[in-house]
Amino acid sequence: SYVLTQPPSVSVAPGQTARITCGGNNIGSKSVHWYQQKPGQAPVLVVYDDSDRPSGIPERFSGSNSGNTATLTISRVEAGDEADYYCQVWDSSSDHPGVFGGGTKLTVL
Amino acid sequence: EVQLVESGGGLVQPGGSLRLSCAASGFTFSSYWMHWVRQAPGKGLVWVSRINSDGSSTSYADSVKGRFTISRDNAKNTLYLQMNSLRAEDTAVYYCARVGAVAGSPFDYWGQGTLVTVSS
Numbered sequence: 191s192y193v194l195t196q197p198p199s200v201s202v203a204p205g206q207t208a209r210i211t212c213g214g215n216n217i218g219s220k221s222v223h224w225y226q227q228k229p230g231q232a233p234v235l236v237v238y239d240d241s242d243r244p245s246g247i248p249e250r251f252s253g254s255n256s257g258n259t260a261t262l263t264i265s266r267v268e269a270g271d272e273a274d275y276y277c278q279v280w281d282s283s284s285d286h287p288g289v290f291g292g293g294t295k296l297t298v299l
Numbered sequence: 300e301v302q303l304v305e306s307g308g309g310l311v312q313p314g315g316s317l318r319l320s321c322a323a324s325g326f327t328f329s330s331y332w333m334h335w336v337r338q339a340p341g342k343g344l345v346w347v348s349r350i351n352s353d354g355s356s357t358s359y360a361d362s363v364k365g366r367f368t369i370s371r372d373n374a375k376n377t378l379y380l381q382m383n384s385l386r387a388e389d390t391a392v393y394y395c396a397r398v399g400a401v402a403g404s405p406f407d408y409w410g411q412g413t414l415v416t417v418s419s
Contacts, residue, residue, distance in 0.1 A: 223405035232409040276344050280403055288346025
């Protein structure tokens with residue numbers, strides 16, 4: 191089955207740029223979606239189809255995807271961005287289509 | 300406004316059963332594929348199961364195949380997850396989630412989750 195690999199944690203100072211990676215075999219050929227989850231809350235979609243933003247998501251959130259790595263970039267990080275972030279793809283070749291990365295805890299220093 | 304509201308979670312003994320429900324509103328439920336995703340305490344998101352819009356096709360993670368059954372009642376705008384032969388490792392918050400109408404769409408709406416605890 192398809193595996194997505196994320197770093198367990200990323201730390202960044204307020205105002206700086208955070209980059210969270212999601213590795214997978216030829217992930218550049220898939221559409222990657224990103225979710226933000228704060229403690230005690232349900233996940234929220236922040237980027238879909240590699241780089242599109244749902245309405246209401248700040249432009250500070252952006253994404254890219256190429257080769258074996260997809261990246262979620264958060265510019266001008268704010269304290270309120272501290273959360274867990276998950277990447278997700280659909281594995282159409284599998285009978286278990288839904289695949290999530292292990293999640294990355296973003297800490298704002 | 301799209302809303303997904305789960306219910307049915309609780310404490311159950313190993314080997315027991317539980318049925319989760321997810322009441323949907325604010326959209327044409329019968330037009331969308333629906334999924335269950337779970338999250339063990341302190342752990343990440345794990346996809347569990349999905350069902351197509353008319354209920355004719357389902358899929359399960361290996362860890363729950365043969366024990367869990369996903370279903371839906373489009374007349375009642377409700378998604379279900381029947382969980383049998385529960386194990387301690389099934390302890391988790393269970394979320395129902397909608398995927399967009401286009402193939403490959405993300406989970407665009409999630410419920411608030413319902414906690415299932417399997418313990419003696």
